[in-house]
Every structure is written in structure tokens, then in C-alpha cells.
Amino acid sequence: MKRNIIIKAAVSVMGLAALCFPVNAGKLVILHTNDTHSAIEPNKDGTGGMLQLKAVVDSVRKAEKNVLLVNAGDIVQGSLYFKYFRGEVEYPVANMLGYDINILGNHEFDNGMEDLAERYKTLKGARLSANYDFDGTEMEGVMQPYIVKKIDGKKIGFFGINIDPRSLISEKCIDVKYEDVIPVANETAAYLKNKEKCDVVVAVTHIGYKSSNDKPGDVDLAKASKDIDIIIGGHSHTLIDPAHPEKYPSLINNAEGRPVRVVQTGKYGRHIGKLEIDLDDLKGLDGSKVGYELIPVTSRFPEDAYDKKMIDFLRPYKHVVDSVNNHKIATSLYDMRNNSWGMSNLTADFGYWYANHIADSLRNAGENIPGIDMSIMNKGGIRQDMTEGDVTEGQILSTYPFSNRFMIMSIKGKDLLEAMGVAARKGGEAVSGNVRAVTDADGNLIRLVIDGEEVDPDKTYYVGTIDYVAEGNDDMVSLANHSRIWVDEQEVSVPILMWFKRQNDLGLPVAPSRDPRFVRSVAQ
Numbered sequence: 001m002k003r004n005i006i007i008k009a010a011v012s013v014m015g016l017a018a019l020c021f022p023v024n025a026g027k028l029v030i031l032h033t034n035d036t037h038s039a040i041e042p043n044k045d046g047t048g049g050m051l052q053l054k055a056v057v058d059s060v061r062k063a064e065k066n067v068l069l070v071n072a073g074d075i076v077q078g079s080l081y082f083k084y085f086r087g088e089v090e091y092p093v094a095n096m097l098g099y100d101i102n103i104l105g106n107h108e109f110d111n112g113m114e115d116l117a118e119r120y121k122t123l124k125g126a127r128l129s130a131n132y133d134f135d136g137t138e139m140e141g142v143m144q145p146y147i148v149k150k151i152d153g154k155k156i157g158f159f160g161i162n163i164d165p166r167s168l169i170s171e172k173c174i175d176v177k178y179e180d181v182i183p184v185a186n187e188t189a190a191y192l193k194n195k196e197k198c199d200v201v202v203a204v205t206h207i208g209y210k211s212s213n214d215k216p217g218d219v220d221l222a223k224a225s226k227d228i229d230i231i232i233g234g235h236s237h238t239l240i241d242p243a244h245p246e247k248y249p250s251l252i253n254n255a256e257g258r259p260v261r262v263v264q265t266g267k268y269g270r271h272i273g274k275l276e277i278d279l280d281d282l283k284g285l286d287g288s289k290v291g292y293e294l295i296p297v298t299s300r301f302p303e304d305a306y307d308k309k310m311i312d313f314l315r316p317y318k319h320v321v322d323s324v325n326n327h328k329i330a331t332s333l334y335d336m337r338n339n340s341w342g343m344s345n346l347t348a349d350f351g352y353w354y355a356n357h358i359a360d361s362l363r364n365a366g367e368n369i370p371g372i373d374m375s376i377m378n379k380g381g382i383r384q385d386m387t388e389g390d391v392t393e394g395q396i397l398s399t400y401p402f403s404n405r406f407m408i409m410s411i412k413g414k415d416l417l418e419a420m421g422v423a424a425r426k427g428g429e430a431v432s433g434n435v436r437a438v439t440d441a442d443g444n445l446i447r448l449v450i451d452g453e454e455v456d457p458d459k460t461y462y463v464g465t466i467d468y469v470a471e472g473n474d475d476m477v478s479l480a481n482h483s484r485i486w487v488d489e490q491e492v493s494v495p496i497l498m499w500f501k502r503q504n505d506l507g508l509p510v511a512p513s514r515d516p517r518f519v520r521s522v523a524q
Contacts (some may be wrong), residue, residue: 034234037078073105128160138263261287355464428518
């Protein structure tokens with residue numbers, strides 16, 4: 001890591017002059033977003049959207065002298081704009097917004113390294129990662145570990161920190177040497193503070209607010225740090241609201257008892273974060289001296305406040321997306337926005353039905369395959385909720401945007417139990433309706449029940465799932481110990497879309513079970 005910092009240190013020095021302002025100190029405003037996920041247009045509630053987001057950024061830039069804009073990762077994946085155009089929209093829009101600092105999210109890798117390198121190097125702002133080593137890959141030379149911005153004579157150091165990609169990013173999509181978050185972050189922060197003599201050190205991260213399955217989050221990083229003043233985070237979609245610090249505290253004491261300001265803005269560009277630093281009062285700076293607020297991104301701006309260049313750029317893409325979004329294919333019986341299990345259950349139940357349908361076809365073709373025991377899907381692969389009423393083709397394609405394939409696998413019960421134990425500790429995954437994962441009060445798996453029978457560790461089970469889950473991703477590592485029986489040639493959205501259309505043809509509404517399938521034991 002030290003070698004990388006020293007070799008690449010000159011990069012930051014070369015960029016200093018670009019942000020030099022008059023010597024008199026004043027105020028620095030840092031605006032930041034995370035996990036906008038291709039939300040080019042406003043959400044259904046009218047919040048977010050890139051035109052409205054830029055209107056907020058422009059208004060702050062007009063009102064303030066020193067403004068930096070930070071992107072904490074996952075600007076792509078989650079709408080038809082990415083599914084159809086593969087980044088052709090999001091990266092130019094990011095440049096129109098004028099991000100000064102960019103870091104990678106995990107979904108930036110969804111189209112593979114070659115595509116990522118081609119897209120990401122077009123970003124005009126600094127591209128930071130201190131703990132991903134891309135030497136010898138398509139991404140070599142695209143990233144740098146840190147950058148120093150000189151604002152009114154003060155030095156502000158920024159560095160990027162990325163999440164452990166194991167069991168999160170498909171191995172076919174990423175080629176990187178990962179270095180552990182906390183030691184690299186502390187080493188880089190110390191370098192910026194002591195060698196570069198930075199007045200403020202900012203870690204821009206995509207690791208999540210809290211730890212997950214032994215992977216450290218921003219809270220862990222803050223507690224283990226000594227030289228970090230601010231952490232601008234992403235990945236967990238956490239809305240850190242300073243008005244309600246009891247839910248997700250924004251001030252976390254570091255290893256020396258000094259508060260670190262930790263921030264994150266939720267998802268889909270519904271809010272933009274605003275940090276304020278008094279450049280005249282940096283001596284003994286800690287997070288409590290850094291002002292913070294969330295600015296809602298809404299339609300409150302007049303029409304002429306929207307960026308004309310961005311409107312013109314988006315017009316042809318919007319035409320394609322609108323044509324798909326307006327095509328009704330089904331009807332939902334109820335609103336699933338506030339129910340975490342409706343869409344998960346629907347997806348897992350479809351996976352169970354589809355796997356059994358394929359198994360029947362394979363048997364008819366002479367293959368020796370028993371019935372399917374259960375289905376496992378990942379909640380993270382379901383990107384949209386479903387509202388009561390009309391369901392459109394675009395909505396389904398946006399709900400299942402990934403290029404995963406359905407598959408059938410055989411696997412030992414002990415590996416199923418281990419994977420469901422991980423899922424239970426994380427709050428549960430999507431499993432078919434014939435399954436109940438029984439937990440204790442702390443979320444630890446007690447037993448897994450399929451069709452009323454407890455899973456036998458030594459028995460072989462046949463499971464419908466998707467290739468991403470079967471690889472052991474989403475931390476369900478033991479599922480990789482499977483034998484593949486069949487894999488679909490189509491992306492998951494294709495058979496799901498056909499099923500929705502068939503429901504409509506039959507005059508049937510979409511009405512999945514909303515009961516949780518990860519349940520707490522009553523025998524305690």
C-alpha cells in the first residue's frame with residue numbers, strides 16, 4: 001500500500017492548482033450523493049431525478065464560493081436506462097453534474113471490467129480507490145488512491161475505500177487485489193495528515209454504514225481511526241438524518257475519543273448531503289464542528305432552473321424508456337412498497353414454479369431428475385417495489401435488471417443450512433412458500449423446514465435459484481458447493497415477464513403472499 005501511495009502521490013500534487021482560490025479563508029461546502037442507481041428520472045413520489053438533483057447542486061454553487069461534489073458509488077444499475085444503454089447515460093450525466101470526487105460502487109462492475117474501464121475513465125473528476133489494486137488489469141491507471149484539494153490556502157485530502165468483493169460481486173465481473181479496509185484507510189489517512197499536511201481528511205467509502213457478515217462498515221472504520229475527520233459513505237442505502245441521530249448516529253467517536261462525522265444519503269437521489277466546514281476554524285477540528293444537513297431533491301424548482309444541455313441529452317433515451325414504461329402488462333392487487341416480503345415472496349415462488357416446470361420438461365425428455373425441493377432468491381436482486389394497480393413492462397424490467405439466469409442445482413443439506421444461517425443473521429432472503437427458516441430471538445437459525453420436514457444435513461436437495469446466488473454471493477458462500485443441473489439461456493426478467501403477461505391474459509391479479517418465511521421460534 002505504501003508503494004502505491006508514494007508512486008501515485010504526484011497525481012494529487014498536479015491537481016492542486018485547479019482548485020486554488022484567493023488566500024483569505026472562508027467556508028467549504030461538500031455536497032455528496034450515493035447509490036443513485038440509474039434513477040435518471042424522478043421516483044414515483046416525485047423525488048430524485050438527475051434534472052432535479054442538478055438544480056439543487058446549481059443553486060448551492062450559485063450561493064456558495066467553495067463547493068465540491070462527491071459521488072460515493074453505485075451511480076448505475078436499477079432502471080431501464082442502465083438495462084438498455086449499459087452506462088451510456090449515467091456517466092455523461094455524472095460529468096454534467098460535475099462530480100469532483102468519484103469512487104466505485106459494487107454495481108459499477110456489473111458489465112465486467114472491460115466495459116467499466118471504458119466508461120469510468122471518461123469521468124472528469126478524480127477517481128479514487130486506496131484499497132483496490134488493479135495492476136495488470138483493464139482498470140490499471142484508471143484509479144488513484146487519494147487527491148488533495150487546496151481551498152483558500154487549506155488542504156483537504158480525499159481518499160477512496162471500497163468493499164470486499166468476495167461473495168458480493170460475481171467473480172466473472174471483477175479482477176482486483178483487495179486490501180483490507182481499516183489498515184489501508186488508517187495508513188492513507190495518516191499519510192495525508194502527516195506527510196501531505198492536510199487540514200481535513202475525508203474518507204469516501206462504499207462499504208455500508210454498519211458491518212455485515214464480518215465486513216467492516218463506516219461505524220467500524222470511524223471507531224478504529226485516528227486521522228479521519230469525515231466519512232462520506234454508501235452501499236447500505238442508509239439515510240443518516242442529523243435531525244434523528246438516535247436511529248443512525250452521524251457522530252462516531254474514533255480510537256482517541258474524537259468525533260468523526262459519518263454521512264450517507266439513502267438511495268435513488270432522493271436527498272443530497274451538505275457538509276459545511278469553517279476554514280477559519282480548523283485547529284482541533286472534529287466531526288462535531290462540521291455542519292451537516294440533508295437537502296430533499298424535489299420538484300420545487302421552476303422549469304427554467306433545469307439544465308437545458310441535460311434535457312437535450314436525455315431526450316432520445318427518455319423516449320425509449322417511456323415507451324416501455326407505459327406498456328401495461330398486469331395488475332397488482334395491493335401496494336407492496338411498505339412490505340419487505342411481498343416482492344421477495346413473489347420472486348421466490350416464481351422461481352420454485354419455474355424450476356419445477358423445467359424439471360418436468362427435463363423428465364419428459366428422459367432425464368432423471370426429481371421434483372424441486374425449494375427456491376432461493378436474493379432480495380438484493382429485486383430493485384423495485386410494486387404499487388397497487390397497473391404493472392408495466394418497464395417496471396418489471398427495472399425490478400429485475402440484472403443479467404442473471406435461473407438454474408437448478410443439487411446441494412447437500414448441510415450447505416443449505418449454513419447458507420440459510422447467514423441469510424437469517426442478515427434478516428432473511430427470498431425463499432419459496434413451502435419453506436420456513438426458524439430462528440431464535442437474535443436471528444440465529446435453529447432449523448430449516450421444507451414441506452413440514454426438517455432439513456437433513458446429509459440429504460441431497462434440488463433447488464431452484466439463479467447463477468449469482470449459486471456462486472455463493474450475497475455472503476451465502478456454502479451454496480457454491482453445488483452441482484449444476486440446468487441453467488437457463490435467458491435473463492431472469494424474460495420468463496418473469498412472460499408469467500406476468502400470462503396472469504393478465506387469464507384475468508388474474510398479482511397477489512403474492514406477504515407472510516415472512518424467516519420466523520422466530522415460539523418454543524423458547
